[in-house]
Amino acid sequence: MENDQGDLMEQEEHEGSDKPPSSLKAPLRSTRLNIQRSNVCSRAYFVVIMVFFHVYILNVIGLLLYVHYNNGPGDLVSGDGVSSASVGESKSPLPHPAPAAGDLTLHEEEDYTQSFSLPRIEGIRVGHVQQVSLVPDRTHEMRTISLKPLLFEIPGFLSEEEGRVVVQLAQLKGLMESQTEAPSQGQVESNQPLLSFSTEEVFSLLDLNQDGLLQKQEIVSHSRSRDGTWLNPDNLRQILTGLEICPTGMLTLEDFRRVYDVSQRPGQQRSGKLLSQFKQRNKHTWLYQGSGSHHVLQTLRTRLISLTRLPSTLVELSEPLQVIRYDHGDFSNAHHDSSPSHSETTCAHTRLAGNTSALAEVSCRYLTMLFYLSSVEEGGETTFPVADNRTYEEQALKQVGVDLTDTRETCGRGNVRIKPTAGTALLWYNHLSDGRGWMGELDEYSLHGDCPVRRGVKWIANSWVNVDPDHQQQARYQRLVAQRHRAKSGMEEHYQPLSHSDLHQDL
Numbered sequence: 001m002e003n004d005q006g007d008l009m010e011q012e013e014h015e016g017s018d019k020p021p022s023s024l025k026a027p028l029r030s031t032r033l034n035i036q037r038s039n040v041c042s043r044a045y046f047v048v049i050m051v052f053f054h055v056y057i058l059n060v061i062g063l064l065l066y067v068h069y070n071n072g073p074g075d076l077v078s079g080d081g082v083s084s085a086s087v088g089e090s091k092s093p094l095p096h097p098a099p100a101a102g103d104l105t106l107h108e109e110e111d112y113t114q115s116f117s118l119p120r121i122e123g124i125r126v127g128h129v130q131q132v133s134l135v136p137d138r139t140h141e142m143r144t145i146s147l148k149p150l151l152f153e154i155p156g157f158l159s160e161e162e163g164r165v166v167v168q169l170a171q172l173k174g175l176m177e178s179q180t181e182a183p184s185q186g187q188v189e190s191n192q193p194l195l196s197f198s199t200e201e202v203f204s205l206l207d208l209n210q211d212g213l214l215q216k217q218e219i220v221s222h223s224r225s226r227d228g229t230w231l232n233p234d235n236l237r238q239i240l241t242g243l244e245i246c247p248t249g250m251l252t253l254e255d256f257r258r259v260y261d262v263s264q265r266p267g268q269q270r271s272g273k274l275l276s277q278f279k280q281r282n283k284h285t286w287l288y289q290g291s292g293s294h295h296v297l298q299t300l301r302t303r304l305i306s307l308t309r310l311p312s313t314l315v316e317l318s319e320p321l322q323v324i325r326y327d328h329g330d331f332s333n334a335h336h337d338s339s340p341s342h343s344e345t346t347c348a349h350t351r352l353a354g355n356t357s358a359l360a361e362v363s364c365r366y367l368t369m370l371f372y373l374s375s376v377e378e379g380g381e382t383t384f385p386v387a388d389n390r391t392y393e394e395q396a397l398k399q400v401g402v403d404l405t406d407t408r409e410t411c412g413r414g415n416v417r418i419k420p421t422a423g424t425a426l427l428w429y430n431h432l433s434d435g436r437g438w439m440g441e442l443d444e445y446s447l448h449g450d451c452p453v454r455r456g457v458k459w460i461a462n463s464w465v466n467v468d469p470d471h472q473q474q475a476r477y478q479r480l481v482a483q484r485h486r487a488k489s490g491m492e493e494h495y496q497p498l499s500h501s502d503l504h505q506d507l
Contacts, residue, residue, distance in 0.1 A: 117437035118366065118467065119309045120429065123150050126388070134303045142307075142427075146387040146416055149446040150429045153418065154307075157425035158300065163373040165296045166287070167459050170323035175283035178324075203256050214251040216243060235260075236359045237344055280332035280450075286320040287461075297321060304369055304463055307427070314366075317481060318349065318466040323373070326380060326450065326458035334385050334397075334405040334449035337462075338365040338430040340442040341469040349466040353476035366439050366467040368446075370426040372460055376419070379454030382426065383407060383414030385447055392444045411451035420458055431469075439467045 123144040124130075131139045132154070145151040158166075204210075208218045219239060242259030243251050251259070289297040305315050339345070339362035346354035347364035354361070370382065385404040386392055397404045404410050411417070418426065428448075434440035450458075468474040 118433070118439060120150070120433060121152065121308070121427075123147050123152070132307060134306055145418070145426075146384065146445075148388050149384070149443045151384065151387065151416070152427045154425045154427065155421070156423050157303070158371060158423050160422060162296050162299070163371070163422055163459070165294065166300075166321075166323060166371075166461055167373050169287055169294060169297070170285050170325070170459075173285045173287065175285045175323075175325055178280060178282050178284045199257050199260050200253065202260060203253050206256075212252065213248075214243070214256055216240065216249070219243070237342070240344070282324050282326050282330045282332065282450075284322055284324040286322055288320045290316065300371070300461075300463065304465075308367065308465070310366075310465060313478060314467060315465055317478065319365075319464050322462040322464075324460050324462070326453045326460075328455070328457075329452050330450075330458070331407050331452040332450040333407050334383070334447050336430065336442065336444070336446055337363065337368050337448075337464065338442055338446075339363055347466070347468045347473070350468045350473055350477040352480045353473060363464075364439075364466055364468055365430050365464040367427065367429045367431075367465050369463040369465075370460055371463070372420045372422055372424045372426075374420070374457065374459040375422045376453060376458045377456035379452055380420050380456070380458040381411065381414075381417040381451045382420070383411055383418075383449055383451055384416040384445075385410075385414045385449070386445055387414075387416040389415065389445065394444075397447075405447075405449070407449040407451050411449075417451070420460070431467075434469075438471050439469050 121142075123146075126144055126146060128144045129141050132142050133139050134157070140154050140156060142152050142154045145153050203214065206214055206218050219236065239251075239256070239259050242255065243249065246255060287293070287297055289301045300321070301315060305312050308315075341364070344359040345362045346358035346360075348361040349364060351361055385397070402410060402413070404413060407414075428446055430443060430446045432440040432443050468477065
């Protein structure tokens, strides 16, 4: 009976699965098992391959992100395309303030070409007061005066004793006359050069090879006048514009006569017009702030670095401290401390690495820090005629009977006027940010001047931070300075301190 039941179950199994007779049962079971093992191995192998593939992709993405964030747009790039950060020992996007002495010593040479950005202080709103720490055990209040330009006032930035020392050092050095009289009433101001040449004579002087045609090289070669008595940058820009539209790329006498006459007409020069009409009357001198200078001068520079958080190398390689004395009636008309950038110009402070074909050298000053060294009984205010205006139009500065750039006549019309108070400092940015951490366009609202002194004597000091709008140019300049400093140190080790005669032989 048990055999019958077993046969019955075997028969049902064969019928349900359509299997062949029992004589082939064992081999079929073995074959089925092998197929299942093959399926399992294939699935595991596929899973392993996919895991390794995803890990590989994640590693590639991580590597790309690492390279991107460590080679951002804020890095300075040298002229040969290699990041200048590799020249230095380390890379720091926000450099720390310099030591108290602020010296440029040999061990800091590698930092000259270090990559950096240009941080800016936030103004928040007009009237906003923020606490800043500049000296130990004391905080200063910094108040926002305007947002266009970004202008701050810091009372008590320097002590009365420090101001007196700077004045005494300036007097000991000796002050030079800085007088450019504005034309008296009825006198016609002329933009013509002091030497009067006809158009044909100018053409002949420019035509070096005397072939009757002017090439660009010939025009540029005569553009090195510093006092504007020859072809100024605006004249040259107009002439070069006319040359570029000529199909031959050269100017005949007739072509030159047309573009040259246009360049000499009053009212055709917009860019730099206010700078060319800058008038002032005062006395000034320059005080070096580096190694070997008076500790008060070095202290002022260190505080500027601490306040602005700018790279110390930028401040140390900028212009010396300018000290100015305004006597009764002295003034300076409204002007910009810096200049707009053009392809035809190069920054004066980076002339070592500058473009030799540039038409002129201009001042490139990222920011201005003004120190009031004395108080004034009456007059002498620092005025910003168009600060926080809704719009800026150069033509609106000069209307019928009103010239906002003439501080002697219209000083009271300035939007912002700051009375000189001993120890107070002003800080403003002459340029906007380019949105990538570097210096952008000139802030036209930074137009400012000094009202005439009515009673008393006004002493101020200007500290400018020079920056080239071309960050690669700035990097090349700093690398050249480092190389010169290294060579000089090797040749003049026995001199203490190092000679600075190539910059300024100052106190």
